[in-house]
Amino acid sequence: MxxxxxxxxxxxxxxxxxxxxxxxxxxxxxxxxxxxxxxxxxxxxxxxxxxxxxxxxxxxxxxxxxxxxxxxxxxxxxxxxxxxxxxxxxxxxxxxxxxxxxxxxVLPPELRKLDAPGLAKRQARLVKRWAREQTKDAAAQQPDVPPPVERPALADEQQAALAVFDALRAEPQPAPMLLHGVTGSGKTEVYLRAAERVLADGRQALVLVPEINLTPQLEARFAARFPGRRLVAMHSALTPAQRLSHWLAALLGEADIVLGTRLAVFAPLPRLGLIVVDEEHDPSYKQQEGARYSARDLAVYRGHLERLPVILGSATPSLETWQRALQGRYRSVPLALRIGGGALPRVRLFDMGVLPRPSGKVDEAPIVLAPLVLQSLRERLERGEQSLVFLNRRGYAPVLHCADCGWKSGCPHCSAWRVFHKRERTLRCHHCGFSERVPRACPDCGNLDIAPIGRGTEKLEEQLAEALPGARIARIDADSARGKGQLESRLAEVHAGEVDVLVGTQMVTKGHDFRRITLVVAVSPDAALFASDFRAPERLFALLMQAAGRAGRDAEAAARSEVWVQTWHPQHPLYAALKRHDFAAFAASQLAEREAAGLPPFSHLALLRAEARDAAIATAFLQAAAAAAGELDAAGAVTVYPPVPASVAKVAGIERVQMLVESASRARLQRLLADWLPRLHALRAAHKGLARWAIDVDPLAI
Incomplete structure (x- = not known):
């Protein structure tokens, strides 16, 4: 040889x-x-x-x-x-x-199982199938067949956005384009027209969405607009065979449009001409295990690498994206008006402090929905309109509690409560999945009177049914939509007008075009206002703006659409900006706070996470890592903070400890991390009992 x-x-x-x-x-x-x-x-x-x-x-x-x-x-x-x-x-x-x-x-798992002849056979079958489909498509486009879906007329702002897109395409190195559009302003139509332009040039389009449940409706929009084009989806809900088939279609140039979640940013597209990142602010674009990459950030880098336009769409851009637009690094294009001239819903705040609290505890307040809010729900029922009640906590109640001895339904394997699910009569941990039947009596003292504390969507659904007799109430959350096809079935019922009040978590607040909803109610959103995570207010504002955007999407009903936010802190500046739908004011206040505190986007972060059955082992590893970092960073350009427990310190019996690393310079942080990595591998071998460790660059939660 x-x-x-x-x-x-x-x-x-x-x-x-x-x-x-x-x-x-x-x-x-x-x-x-x-x-x-x-x-x-x-x-x-x-x-x-x-x-x-x-x-x-x-x-x-x-x-x-x-x-x-x-x-x-x-x-x-x-x-x-x-x-x-x-x-x-x-x-x-x-x-x-x-x-x-x-x-x-990031390759299809099925590739690992195939040898060269096996892949060749699979590829040949796919090519034959694609050829048959092309023949059918050609026959379907004969003159006697109904024409494709008619394109809607563009609003002035949409035309201006496409003019900017055309100008960027002509540049040798296009800057990313921030499409800052309020909910219902027609961002998707801009995506469709932009894709139309690159497809006409013989190029491919990549469209990213944050979550799987948003993929089918956007896929349907693109399929209807481009009936003669091959569109493939890429997300984790596909079967292994489908993932391989769609990946091959992309690599072989057979797919004109690839639509998928964060993994699709790695779709191999030899003729790529456009990348769209819809709802670019969404935290789902950040991978939370393995290689913790941000698909949004990689999409921007890929656009730079291949010299092609990237459209970042959002009503509430991430503060990093917004800051780059303010600096002129991204081209910001506003869509400030809803299609059809519809008004944004009126935002009203209800001060929960005026309601009676017999025990003095918020969680035991007897009224879940305020009287004015219930009245608004009844008015919608009388008019045959739909309402959305949003609570970002699933289950019946967060915890069961014994008033006699103080027992609570903690998880034996995690530092978290097991959530009470009433219909299943189970206590289930949402971190490790451990589930048990609800005990008949307190496990510690035998008291028969154990009761739920707090509320989740299951309890909210029950109380709405009592308060609104005869109303058709449906719930959509991770529990009610677990089975195959359940989510699509529930959404179809809402779109068909078969639901009067929809109860749900954040699953129902993003991207859905509910034409009959004129009222949105946000229940108990205050926790994020005072969370230790500095990004929590940003996420809350985006979530509430998205939820509000489900109301009044039909122009005729927009004038009477409204949003109720039930809060214990109605004077908070976040809610003041929300009432005015003023993202720019909210972003300005948050950026000022971040700059004063030296937080992103004015600094750059990484987390070193360590896990072990004994927290002392994980802490010792991190302390040794900190000492190694100090040796590598003699100039002191990087700050390494002491190790602390993670927000959920134990999951499935494993203790989790983390250490924050910060620098004003991205380059210096990256240099330290690269030099640190070999030291960390050596330290891992020296710390017996360490289960795993990982570096998380640009973490979303600390």
Missing amino acids: TSAQRLAVVVETPQHSGLGAALDYLSEHPLAPGSLVRVPLGRREVLGIVWNRGHNADAELIDVAALRAIGAAFDGLPPLPPAWLALAEFASAYYQRGIGELALS
Whole structure:
């Protein structure tokens, strides 16, 4: 095998293994970077990607005769595009994960099971099926078939936004475009027209949405607008076979439009011409395990890398995005008016402090909904209109409590309460999933009178049924929509007018175009006002603005649409800005607070998380890591704070401790993290009993 070539191949290895770089193998044939191969690793044969030579720093020290041969190459499959490799390489370096771990983790799992002949057969079947579909599509477009969906006329603001988009497309390095549109202002139509332009040029479009439950309705909009185009979805709810099929359609250039959740930012698109990030502020774009990447931020980087326009759409942009728009780094385009001239709903605050509290405890207040709010609900019922009552807490009550001995329904495996679910008669932990039947009596003292404290959507649904006899009430949350098709069925009932009052969590506040809803009620949103997480007010304002946006989307009903917020703090500045629908004022106040406190976007953060069954082991690891960071940062450009327990300190029996790292310079923070990583691998081996550790760059919650 003297003529064999040495190739660098990345394979999926866990972070703690320390095998972050590419491994060297021998190949009898030249293979381009991005080629998929199967290679031996230990006693297994695993999937790998041929990478660039520069990825093995010790290549010259390797004895070629000792190298193992590549098992097989997927010859019929084109290599992953160079821009895809560059994106994965950037994400690996920025988020401090091994290149193989990141690059392989975003590929379809089904690829790992297939050998080269198996993939070739699968690919051939797909190509034949696509050919049949194209034939059917061509037949469907004959003159005797009804024409496609008619495009609506554009409002002036939409036309202006598309003019900006066209100007950006003509630039050699387009800046990201922030489409700052109020709810109901027609952002989706701008996305559709922008996609129309790039598809006409023979390019592909990538559209990201924050959550799976928003994918079907947006997919339907795009499919109706582009009946002759191939549209594929990418999200975790697909079967393994579907994920592979859709991924292949993207890579082979067969897919014109890819629509998906955060994972879709890694879709291999050789002719990419546009990226849309809908609801760009949504925290769901941040991966919370493994490689903790932000799909929104990677979409912006991918646009820069491939020199193509990126549209970031939101009624409440993230403060990082808003700040970049203020600085001129992003092009901000407003959509301040609703389509059809409809008014934004009137926001009204009800001061819960005026209601009686017999025991002096908020959670035991006998009235869930204020009298004025109930009256508004009854008025909607009389007019045949719909209402949305929003409470971001599922279950019947957060905890069961014994008044005699003080017992509460804590989880034995987590530092959290088990939530009472009345219909199932269970206590279930929403962190580890541990579930038990509700005890007949207090487990500690035997008292038969154990009672729920607080309220969740299940209890709210029950109390609304009592207060509004005859009303058709439906609930949508993670419990009621667990089964296959349940969410779609419930949403269809709402759209069909078969529901009078919809009760739900944040699942129902985002993106849904409910035409009959004229009243939104937000119950108990105050907790975020005083949370330790500095991002909590930003998330609350976005959530309430999104919830309010479900009301009055039909222009004729907009004038009588309103939002009630039941609060114990009606004088809070956040609610003052909400009443005026004034995101700019809210953002200005938050940015001023962040700047004074030295918080993002005026500083840059990372979290080092450690987990062990004994918190002392995790803390000792973090303390040793802090000492190592001090040695690496002699200039003191980075601040390392002492280790503290996570907000939920124990999950499934594992103690969680974290340490915040902060710097005014992103570059200096990244330099420290890169130099720190080898030290952390060594420290992990020295701390027996440490379950796992991870670096979270740009964390969303601290």
